[in-house]
Amino acid sequence: MGSKLISSLFRLILLGFLTFFVFFSDWMKVKFNYPYNEVFDNVYIRIARGCLLILVVVELVRMYYYGIVKNKKAPRLLSNLVTLALPVVLLLVFLEIAFMFVAQSHEGGLTLASHIWFERYWPPMTPEGYRDSEKIDTAGKQKVLVVGDSFTAGHGIKSAEDRYGNVLADKLGKDKYVVYNLGLSGLDTKEEYKRLETFPVKPDILILQYFPNDIEKAARDNGLTLEGFEPYTDLPKPVQTLFVRSYLLNFIYWQLPHGKASSYLSYVRTAYTKPEIINAHLNDLNQIMAYARLHNAKMYLVLFPFSHNLEKTTEYTQPVVDFFQKNNVPVLKVADLVRNIDPDDRIVGRNDAHASALVNRRVGEALFQLVASGGKTKGAGAAPLASSK
Template sequence: MASKIVTSIIRILFLGLLFVFLFYPDKFHIKFEYPGYPQADSWHVRLAKLAFWLLFVIEILRIFYYGVVKSKAKGLVANIVTVITPLVVVLILIEIIFMYVPQSHEGVLSKASQIWWEKYWKPVNALGYHDKEIQNEPGKKKVLVIGDSFAAGHGLEDINERFSNILEAKLGADKYTIYNLGMSGADTRDEVRRLKDFPVKPDIIILEYFPNDIEKVGREKGLTLTGAEPYADLNGPMATIVKRFYLPNFIYWQLPHTGFSTFEKFVQTAYTDTTVLNAHLRDLSGMLAYRDSTQAEMYAVFIPFLFQVDKSAGYTKPVEQYLRSNNVTVVGINDGVVKIPEKERIVGKNDGHGSAALNQLIADRLYEAMKQR
């Protein structure tokens, strides 16, 4: 029996090399080449981790069986091992389960959100947008939707629940084709570049605007948002454990972190600081110049902070006035948002992006505005 225990210990030592290779490759300058690295594990890497954990469990149980059960060991050490062994095995099995549990998040921050992204963020076209491929469709009006993750449909499991897809169906796919250029993390300057680079010239432009569109300009002008970096509240070994393992990572992201009030203060300051605001409006002027060069109609829909509707409308009012003064049709939705129960406005408790109900509201309001034109 002693020899069997020794061989299991030797195999565990060899598994330790695999453990380092799979869980700490960066410490040894090892890089995996696949989309999403290093933020997300590919399904190949998760399969390798699954194999590792199963082999590790087998060796633990083998040691327990020959060292305690078959040898009929007694005493304090045997009792401790009898308690710890099933606990460790259960935790490993739960870790394995959470390697395949998707959950959308504000960004692709948590491991569960990375699994969600891999499972639901389809289709992705050749240009990298969460949208259909570009087609040659003469005779149809071309509509370009530009915006951030709200426009892209972050958190929606079915792309047909996204407001651009709903709007295309309402307008008639035989008469209109809508291309969605939404991109998570995009700001106005980036959106202008995306419009200019897109190979289809629009008849209509729809801007989806969210209060954090001013964030990057605010940072450039010296405003700071402390504590917003992922895992900034973790130190030492706990940070490593939470970042690299699925179960503790899932638990961590169920807990509150950077307070909304901190971000709200940043946004409020940005919109009331004339240096920041004027720089932001200059970025928007680039979008207006592109609209004028293509002679397209332009609409803008302002999505508020979904639990601070009136406040965020006040913050973005200067931007709304600027767009109106430049012949942009601003489509209001705030009166409709407040009629949707708060929990039904967002896709989930850990993801504040717009729900299917909110996307339906946006599509309906845009449709009504376009009919009037």
């Protein structure tokens, strides 16, 4: 019996080291390298972690059996404590393994569950890193470039076909038009312009998606910053790393609110009302308009709002709307399309305020009508484009 305990202890030490290695590899300056490892959580690595935890549990049960159940000399107090503790440990381990396969989109892609979500739903991707398929048979077709941030990329949308850009593509008809999605999470106006410049395809139609946080870069350049919430700093330091690495604890942590939305709204209001910031931002937007003029492309603006505060979005972004309208760029205000949708149905999930598939559908259909009319409003007498549907 003693030899069996010793052998189990030896195996447990080895398994413990391997388990520590796959969960804390960065402490040893080891990095698992696979495509998009900063965003995707590789399923095979998770399977390996789960298998190691199961093996650890097997050895713990084996030690309990030979050390407590079969050992008549085991102290009663120790036997009772271990008997009570073992089921709790087993439950936590199996919950940890279960949550290794729970996917949930999250606002900033900060969580382990969101990394699982990205791996499961984000592909396919182009060599440039866009969530889009490679385009073939494009000769003689009108080129439509849809550029924007996570709203264009479809953050939180499980199927790329439900994004407004894909809805537009279906409506336009793939026999005459080819739509390129240049959406990338985190892009600001300057980065969107750089992406347009370097993209090899030049547009016949250019659609720029706008969100109120696009002004942040201009705000930072002009000295206005926001001290945001640092994840996990509201936890005691000794347990922070556990909540960073444990799938179970990480999921629980991010179900609770962190940070204050009101402070961000105040920051945005200040940014849009400071002349030096808004003027710099409009100059950045003007570069994109100049790009459209250079390539003789018809341009449209799609303005997404703060999903739970449509009025604030309308108030803050009015200078941007006025700027584009004065330059004859049609503006599609998404806020006007979603007022009759319940606020909870406008978003993809409780931890992710990106536009839902329902909102994307409405935006895609409304954008098609806007493009079909050449940017004219209803009743302007413009002949609509033919739809493939």
